[in-house]
Amino acid sequence: MWLFDRLKVRLKLALLAGVPVLGALVLSALIARDAQQRARTAQGLGSIEDLAQLTERMTEVISRLQLERARLAYNAGTQKLADFSATSEERDTDGALSALEAFVGGRSEAELPTKLKRDLSSARQRLSQLPGYREKARQPALDVEELLRFYAGINDSLISATAALTRLSDDGDLLLSISRLVSAMQVIERSSREHALLAYVFGKNEFPPGTFRDFVALLTEQDAYTATIRTFESDAAFERFQRVLKGRNAEKIQAMRTAALEMTEQTPPIDARDWLETQQSNMLGLFQVERQLTEAVRSAASNKVAETRRAIRVGIGLACGVLAVSTLLGWAIARGLMRSVHALSETAEIVHRDDDFSVRARKTSGDELGLLTDAFNGMLAGIQERDRELQRHRENLEALVEARTRELSERNEQMRLVLDNVEQGLVMIDDQGMLLPECSRVFAEAFGPPAPGTAFHDVLARDDGRTSFALELGFQQLIADVLPVDLAIDQMPKTLSHGGRQYTLSFTAVVREGKPQGALLMVRDVTAELAARHMEAIQRQQLKVFERVLHDRFGFVEFLRDARGLVDRIRADAFPSRVEKMRAIHTLKGNCAVFDLSTVAEAAHELERTLIEESAPNEALAALLSAWGACEAQIAPILGEVTSDRLDVTEHDLHRILALVRGHGSHSAIEQALLELRGEPARLRLERVAQQVQALAQRLHKAEPSVRIEAGEVRLPTAQLRDFWSSFAHVVRNSVDHGLESASERDRAGKPRQNLIELRVRSDERALTVEIADDGRGIDWATLAIKAKNLGLPHQSRADLEKALFADGVSTADEVTQHSGRGVGLSAVLAACSALKGAIRVESEPNSGTRFYFSFPPLESWLASDDAPRSESVRRVSSTSRA
Numbered sequence: 028m029w030l031f032d033r034l035k036v037r038l039k040l041a042l043l044a045g046v047p048v049l050g051a052l053v054l055s056a057l058i059a060r061d062a063q064q065r066a067r068t069a070q071g072l073g074s075i076e077d078l079a080q081l082t083e084r085m086t087e088v089i090s091r092l093q094l095e096r097a098r099l100a101y102n103a104g105t106q107k108l109a110d111f112s113a114t115s116e117e118r119d120t121d122g123a124l125s126a127l128e129a130f131v132g133g134r135s136e137a138e139l140p141t142k143l144k145r146d147l148s149s150a151r152q153r154l155s156q157l158p159g160y161r162e163k164a165r166q167p168a169l170d171v172e173e174l175l176r177f178y179a180g181i182n183d184s185l186i187s188a189t190a191a192l193t194r195l196s197d198d199g200d201l202l203l204s205i206s207r208l209v210s211a212m213q214v215i216e217r218s219s220r221e222h223a224l225l226a227y228v229f230g231k232n233e234f235p236p237g238t239f240r241d242f243v244a245l246l247t248e249q250d251a252y253t254a255t256i257r258t259f260e261s262d263a264a265f266e267r268f269q270r271v272l273k274g275r276n277a278e279k280i281q282a283m284r285t286a287a288l289e290m291t292e293q294t295p296p297i298d299a300r301d302w303l304e305t306q307q308s309n310m311l312g313l314f315q316v317e318r319q320l321t322e323a324v325r326s327a328a329s330n331k332v333a334e335t336r337r338a339i340r341v342g343i344g345l346a347c348g349v350l351a352v353s354t355l356l357g358w359a360i361a362r363g364l365m366r367s368v369h370a371l372s373e374t375a376e377i378v379h380r381d382d383d384f385s386v387r388a389r390k391t392s393g394d395e396l397g398l399l400t401d402a403f404n405g406m407l408a409g410i411q412e413r414d415r416e417l418q419r420h421r422e423n424l425e426a427l428v429e430a431r432t433r434e435l436s437e438r439n440e441q442m443r444l445v446l447d448n449v450e451q452g453l454v455m456i457d458d459q460g461m462l463l464p465e466c467s468r469v470f471a472e473a474f475g476p477p478a479p480g481t482a483f484h485d486v487l488a489r490d491d492g493r494t495s496f497a498l499e500l501g502f503q504q505l506i507a508d509v510l511p512v513d514l515a516i517d518q519m520p521k522t523l524s525h526g527g528r529q530y531t532l533s534f535t536a537v538v539r540e541g542k543p544q545g546a547l548l549m550v551r552d553v554t555a556e557l558a559a560r561h562m563e564a565i566q567r568q569q570l571k572v573f574e575r576v577l578h579d580r581f582g583f584v585e586f587l588r589d590a591r592g593l594v595d596r597i598r599a600d601a602f603p604s605r606v607e608k609m610r611a612i613h614t615l616k617g618n619c620a621v622f623d624l625s626t627v628a629e630a631a632h633e634l635e636r637t638l639i640e641e642s643a644p645n646e647a648l649a650a651l652l653s654a655w656g657a658c659e660a661q662i663a664p665i666l667g668e669v670t671s672d673r674l675d676v677t678e679h680d681l682h683r684i685l686a687l688v689r690g691h692g693s694h695s696a697i698e699q700a701l702l703e704l705r706g707e708p709a710r711l712r713l714e715r716v717a718q719q720v721q722a723l724a725q726r727l728h729k730a731e732p733s734v735r736i737e738a739g740e741v742r743l744p745t746a747q748l749r750d751f752w753s754s755f756a757h758v759v760r761n762s763v764d765h766g767l768e769s770a771s772e773r774d775r776a777g778k779p780r781q782n783l784i785e786l787r788v789r790s791d792e793r794a795l796t797v798e799i800a801d802d803g804r805g806i807d808w809a810t811l812a813i814k815a816k817n818l819g820l821p822h823q824s825r826a827d828l829e830k831a832l833f834a835d836g837v838s839t840a841d842e843v844t845q846h847s848g849r850g851v852g853l854s855a856v857l858a859a860c861s862a863l864k865g866a867i868r869v870e871s872e873p874n875s876g877t878r879f880y881f882s883f884p885p886l887e888s889w890l891a892s893d894d895a896p897r898s899e900s901v902r903r904v905s906s907t908s909r910a
Contacts, residue, residue, distance in 0.1 A: 104230020
């Protein structure tokens, strides 16, 4: 390119003028080459006439193979294994094959199209096996299906090779002639296969296994290929073809074909020789049509040769004419261009040499070069005027620069004043994620002044690799501009811990021409705000604890004792399996949430999450233990001294004991009545559960349900059922979370607007039963079956699904919350129930609610370790309850 730039303009114009001449030469060469290529379209065969000769030889081979196949099949079916006519037809076939080999052997196969070469090679390979198959045909145990398949493979390859001849020419008539021939060959081949198959079948008087299906397929294929011929042929040609197919023997052939389709063991045999000769007569007619189509291919090839020769002569004449016209045109263009360019070059040389912009170029034409001359002269005039203006401005330049510098300095001071006095940390990020040097005072004090080339995520989260990666990835998504800007910013981290302080992050995209080019980062220190919120949460929690203690001191003390035991086990990691540990954490979380210890419930939820995700569980465990210690420190002053020997006495119990005393009852009866007070009133326990239901519904922002309690005068063993009641909170949460419906849902289902939850305790000589029921939407058994299947659990029957409901990891919730979704709660209930030799039963139907039954051994068995009077008293309480 640099050499071309150094050439003189005259030489360049000469080259420009020579371009048309060169183009004409190239065009002439292309025309001549195209004509020669059209003359050599069948170069691999020597000439285009050879294409027709190859077609004739392959057609002849196919015809001979078809006759030989029919004769061999007939001989095999009629057991004429040494028939002379078969030997004669084999000689005819060998002669046709020799002619084909001699023709192909004298040509270069390497230049043939791939498909033609492949099909010829396939056919010749199969033909090498022909003597062996002829010998097989003379054996008594002949597999006729294999013999027919062998000949069909040869003919299909040769027909495919004939079709591939279309790759050697682009002439429409020649291509159409070959296509017509191939379509006819396909029909004739199907007729020939039918000829051979039925010759064998009629000789045997039966269809060998699998050949009847082939026979039906051949009839279908004949119809399909005949329809193809109708597409390619003219009406007259198609009628000639139809006359051959439906000649004087057509009705006889169709009758024999119908008889073959309906052949049974009782069908009278058909003369195989009659079929052979009748169908062979028909085949000879088809061969005559095939030769006519082959002759059409030869005629089209001859026409193509003549047309190509004419194209060569026309192309050469056209190339010579274009060359002459281009030469004259090039000379005229060069002469006109030289005059205008010479005038411009002279003027430019004067301007360059003398630095004189007052000269003007002479206009020599009215074309584009004339317009260029006018523009050049106008440019010279503009430069003259610019020089005069520059001279005037040069005199005042220093004063302008000084004033502009003073303005910029004042604006920078104002911006610096703003940055030093805003309460937020402000800094700019470029499109590479690097911090720009200018930032607010608050940002510099918190993270240090930005150093050049420092990535913003390394500065913000240098000690937190996960947050640093999230910031980097989010910023890359923002700059990539794949997602909407607001969505990309929303996915970036919003909070950050740095240097023991808590910050919130806010990003604003800097957009140029509709594409993000960076961002403005605003950092706000929220440490004090979060601490205030935490203190407020602790105060609310302390107030809730105080209310709980005032309302039900005994129940709260029991919860506290159970929770302390769970915390101690979690601290010591005293669990036989990971599943047991997850159950304990889930139970602690649920019970603390029910009793409004939100800080401990949140810490347990975080520990549960980290154990599942395997991300820093030790930190989460330390946070849980710290939260529990803080709660115990808050609770201790409220509870004061806690004793475990307290008994709950109802007014009914008091009146019953007073009646015994005033009635001078025996000492044993009074003792028995007093021992009954050891048990916990079931009504009191269910009232605590009802309070949990109301509190949980309020926490989940659901309408307050109606709670119905049935307990009679049953008293429950406190110590033995402690673990069960602790895990029972999971069932309560499930009933509230999944069972309670909105007013609109209940209206649509025709239910009362207020949800109903039933709590019931019953005791008899057979069992102690605890029930909880809701009238909500019921369990989604279909969804449960899918989740059980995904976990590899049995799910075919209703009993399987009830077991799966209490399996680890199974939950019908769509997402995990602090209240449900882990699939751990109900498995903890099952474990607690099984430890007490209890059983669980579930009743649930769509839109009819869910009812859980927890059945335990009768109360007498719980008190077997106590003294006899107590057992007697419990029986009396149970009987009173039943009454």
